[in-house]
Amino acid sequence: MPLVTTTEMFKKAYDGGYAVGAFNVNNMEIVQGITEAAREQHAPLILQVSKGARAYANHTYLVKLVEAAVIECPDIPIALHLDHGPDFETCKSCIDGGFTSVMIDASSKPFAENIAITRKVVEYAHDHGVVVEAELGSLAGVEDEVNVSAEDSSYTRPEEVEEFVSKTGCDSLAIAIGTSHGAYKFTAAQCTRNEQGVLVPPPLRFDILEEVSRRLPGFPIVLHGSSSVPQEFVKMINENGGKMPDAVGIPEEQLRKAATLSVCKINIDSDLRLAMTGSIRKYFADHPDHFDPRQYLTPARANIKAIVTHKLIDVLGCAGKA
Numbered sequence: 001m002p003l004v005t006t007t008e009m010f011k012k013a014y015d016g017g018y019a020v021g022a023f024n025v026n027n028m029e030i031v032q033g034i035t036e037a038a039r040e041q042h043a044p045l046i047l048q049v050s051k052g053a054r055a056y057a058n059h060t061y062l063v064k065l066v067e068a069a070v071i072e073c074p075d076i077p078i079a080l081h082l083d084h085g086p087d088f089e090t091c092k093s094c095i096d097g098g099f100t101s102v103m104i105d106a107s108s109k110p111f112a113e114n115i116a117i118t119r120k121v122v123e124y125a126h127d128h129g130v131v132v133e134a135e136l137g138s139l140a141g142v143e144d145e146v147n148v149s150a151e152d153s154s155y156t157r158p159e160e161v162e163e164f165v166s167k168t169g170c171d172s173l174a175i176a177i178g179t180s181h182g183a184y185k186f187t188a189a190q191c192t193r194n195e196q197g198v199l200v201p202p203p204l205r206f207d208i209l210e211e212v213s214r215r216l217p218g219f220p221i222v223l224h225g226s227s228s229v230p231q232e233f234v235k236m237i238n239e240n241g242g243k244m245p246d247a248v249g250i251p252e253e254q255l256r257k258a259a260t261l262s263v264c265k266i267n268i269d270s271d272l273r274l275a276m277t278g279s280i281r282k283y284f285a286d287h288p289d290h291f292d293p294r295q296y297l298t299p300a301r302a303n304i305k306a307i308v309t310h311k312l313i314d315v316l317g318c319a320g321k322a
């Protein structure tokens with residue numbers, strides 16, 4: 001089937017009590033690892049591209065890689081989404097250039113300005129059959145060149161969501177309930193330590209999620225910054241020349257719970273980066289004389305597939321839902 005929008009996916013996810021995984025893509029091996037997992041698990045899928053990914057790999061290459069994946073996976077619905085669109089022009093370029101979904105992220109702007117920019121993107125997108133994700137509240141962490149400190153992040157205010165959605169006409173809403181971008185989501189001071197000495201982050205604000213859902217019944221909610229930072233890959237990186245102390249993510253059981261509620265899209269990028277980096281570091285440590293990219297990218301791609309398979313089955317609950 002051709003690329004789809006997220007409308008049908010989200011309706012089924014909302015009603016079915018699961019979430020669709022949105023995974024960031026930057027090159028061929030990442031696209032292949034993700035889509036092989038989704039094809040095998042018969043799961044709906046969102047492949048998303050950031051401004052940084054477009055700058056790195058070029059819009060056309062990324063669209064063509066995703067189109068190749070669509071040909072290779074004829075039985076699952078795949079949406080191509082712009083992640084964190086910073087302005088109208090970037091959204092327009094992706095709408096004109098084959099994407100089926102865009103995010104306009106004006107969450108750092110004042111409320112009225114966020115509404116105005118989002119509304120403008122929604123009008124253009126809907127005229128072209130494309131859906132729009134918007135954001136209210138701001139997450140801590142690093143995305144592209146924007147680094148939001150924990151002090152400057154802010155939870156979504158539930159009392160704003162009805163006005164925001166009705167005035168913008170957006171199709172889904174990303175909210176801030178304590179997730180955070182990157183592999184270093186929380187400082188040690190924000191966390192406690194478990195018996196193994198691993199940092200345990202503060203729990204997600206399910207009270208905010210529930211209040212948002214009460215105010216927007218049936219409306220799809222999105223969680224960004226939802227990598228869990230698997231310690232297995234942090235260890236693999238640290239044991240093979242890397243240095244990632246105290247990298248910690250969102251516990252998977254909390255994401256699983258969010259997926260059973262109104263959260264229909266969960267964004268995962270850093271976990272795939274960790275899987276890829278750990279695999280490549282280990283490969284070079286084990287084979288210091290090798291230099292063929294096909295050799296070291298093979299276990300990297302396999303581990304991306306493995307982590308995505310785990311997410312589809314155990315975290316998102318969307319395996320078998322295509």
Ligand code: G3H
Pocket residue numbers: 024050051052053083084142143144145181182269270
């Ligand atoms: O939230 C941001 C995503 O992880 C994409 O990261 O902007 O470095 O491509 P990026």
Ligand code: 13P
Pocket residue numbers: 024083084180181182183223224225226227228267268269270271
């Ligand atoms: P992570 O950094 O937690 O993977 O979040 C990715 C994300 O939200 C992309 O928009």
Ligand code: ZN
Pocket residue numbers: 084143181224225267
């Ligand atoms: Zn994000």
